[in-house]
Amino acid sequence: MEQLGFAGMPTRLFSCTPSKLAAFAECPRRYRMTYIDRPSPPKGAPWAHNALGATVHNVLRSWWSLPRQRRTPEASRALLNEAWISDGYRDAEQQAAAKELAVGWLESYLATIDPDAEPFGLERTVAMRTDTLAVSGRIDRLDDRNGEPVVVDYKTGRSALSEEDAAGSQALALYALAASRTLRRPCQRVELHHLSAGEVYTHVHTPERLQRHLRRAEQTAADAVEAETRFKSGGASADEAFPPAPGPRCSWCDFRRHCPEGQAAGPPKEPWAAIPVQR
Ligand code: SF4
Numbered sequence: 001m002e003q004l005g006f007a008g009m010p011t012r013l014f015s016c017t018p019s020k021l022a023a024f025a026e027c028p029r030r031y032r033m034t035y036i037d038r039p040s041p042p043k044g045a046p047w048a049h050n051a052l053g054a055t056v057h058n059v060l061r062s063w064w065s066l067p068r069q070r071r072t073p074e075a076s077r078a079l080l081n082e083a084w085i086s087d088g089y090r091d092a093e094q095q096a097a098a099k100e101l102a103v104g105w106l107e108s109y110l111a112t113i114d115p116d117a118e119p120f121g122l123e124r125t126v127a128m129r130t131d132t133l134a135v136s137g138r139i140d141r142l143d144d145r146n147g148e149p150v151v152v153d154y155k156t157g158r159s160a161l162s163e164e165d166a167a168g169s170q171a172l173a174l175y176a177l178a179a180s181r182t183l184r185r186p187c188q189r190v191e192l193h194h195l196s197a198g199e200v201y202t203h204v205h206t207p208e209r210l211q212r213h214l215r216r217a218e219q220t221a222a223d224a225v226e227a228e229t230r231f232k233s234g235g236a237s238a239d240e241a242f243p244p245a246p247g248p249r250c251s252w253c254d255f256r257r258h259c260p261e262g263q264a265a266g267p268p269k270e271p272w273a274a275i276p277v278q279r
C-alpha cells in the first residue's frame with residue numbers, strides 16, 4: 001500500500017487496527033513481539049477471561065441471526081452452550097459456574113434490547129485512510145438509531161468503567177470515524193455496553209474531539225514507523241527501538257516469559273484468575 005510522499009518519494013501508509021496502535025502506545029516491546037518479530041515468540045497459555053469474552057460476543061452476534069420470534073433473553077442459554085470456548089479455565093466446575101454467570105449477564109442485557117431494532121451491522125468491518133494511516137477494525141455492533149449510526153462495544157471484564165472510558169477510547173473514536181466514512185453519514189455516538197456490570201456508558205463526540213483522537217493515532221503510528229525503521233536499519237537495538245514498559249499489565253501479558261522486566265514487575269497469574277467465579 002503506497003502513495004506519493006514528499007518530493008515524489010513513495011511513502012507507505014501505516015496499516016493498522018486500533019489494537020495495534022494501543023499495543024505500541026502501551027508497551028513497545030510487546031508491540032515488537034506481536035507485530036514485528038517473525039516468527040512471533042510463543043505466547044503463554046490462553047486466558048479464560050478471553051475465552052469468556054469471545055463466547056459472549058459470539059452469542060450476541062448469533063442472537064440477531066435468530067428468527068425475530070426467537071430473539072428472547074432466554075434464547076441466550078442455548079446459544080451460549082453452542083458457542084462455548086473452554087480455553088483456560090481451571091476445571092469443569094469453574095466452567096459450569098462461569099456459564100451460569102454469563103447466562104445471567106446475557107439474559108439481563110438482552111431484556112433491555114429491542115429485537116426489532118435491526119443494527120446496521122454486527123462485527124462489521126469498517127476502514128478509513130488518512131495521509132499516513134490505513135486503519136480498519138471490526139465493530140461489535142453498529143446500531144441504527146433512527147438513521148444515526150452508533151458504535152457499540154461489548155465489555156465483559158471485571159474492571160469498573162465510566163463515561164470517561166467511552167470518551168477516551170481511541171478505538172471507539174476511530175471506529176466512529178471509519179463508520180462515518182463507510183456509511184457516508186455522521187457517526188459521533190459511541191457506547192460501552194458493560195455486560196458484567198449491567199451498565200451502558202455513552203459519549204457523543206464532537207467533530208473536533210474525533211480529529212484530536214485521529215491526530216494522536218497518527219502520532220503513535222509515526223512513532224511506531226520510526227522505531228521499526230531504526231531497528232531494521234541497524235540504527236538501534238531491539239530494546240532501544242522498542243523498550244519495555246513494565247507495569248501492572250505485565251502479569252497478564254502473553255509475552256511475559258520472554259521479558260525479564262515484565263517478570264520483575266509483578267507475579268504471574270493463573271490463566272483463570274480473572275474469571276469472576278473462583279470457587
Ligand atoms: S511483560 Fe510487560 S514490559 Fe514485558 S512485553 Fe509484556 S507488557 Fe511489555
